Amino acid sequence: MASDRGQVSRTLYDLKSLDGRRLSPFGQRVHLALRHKDLGLDKVELVRFVDKDAIAFAKSQSVPVLVDGDKVVADSWRIANHLEDTYSDRPSLFGGEAGRALARYFNNWCGIWLTAEIASFILFDMLQHLDEEDRAYIRRTREPRFGPLESLNETREARLPSFRKTLDPLRLTVKQNGNLHGAEAGMADFMVAAAFHWAEQSSAFALLTSDDPLYSWSKRINGQSP
Structure with a gap:
């Protein structure tokens, strides 16, 4: 078990933007998990969408990739489990196997629904924070699913009330418990809050x-002032 962060060199490969914004919700999950574990990074390598060769060593097509000493871990869920199991003497991301199962649910829910829903509101705006090659990549890979990105912006105001209503179970849980994980925040919170952080970093929409309990909760989890 490695518990002294001074003994291990740690590098995170994360998504590059033109202006330093964090445009990967999955990278943000890892930043939050590392902060919770009180584990530092020696270096953050910023990688464009099109720079697949930069992370080929990890046998991955996308960030995040964590190099933790001699261990290479790709995918935010696998990274969270690696951090929990390797640094078990530090604050827990899951609080036991029940919490790990809860976090797995939110990992699946974000992957199947939340990330795509948020993308439909902010993808076109996100283009302004990417260089020309990455903008072309986003259009080439996302428009077959979403259609022309400009069209998403034309309909997003009409779609917004339904999206907000769908968040009611999250909203009620945060009001009742303080967090999704419980009295203390955990990986379940980091996964969902990271998605809202991505939205804020990508778009002014x-x-x-500001009076939504999820707004202040997300700001708190992401270490921002409400």
């Missing part, structure tokens, strides 16, 4: 109102 407000998915949440």
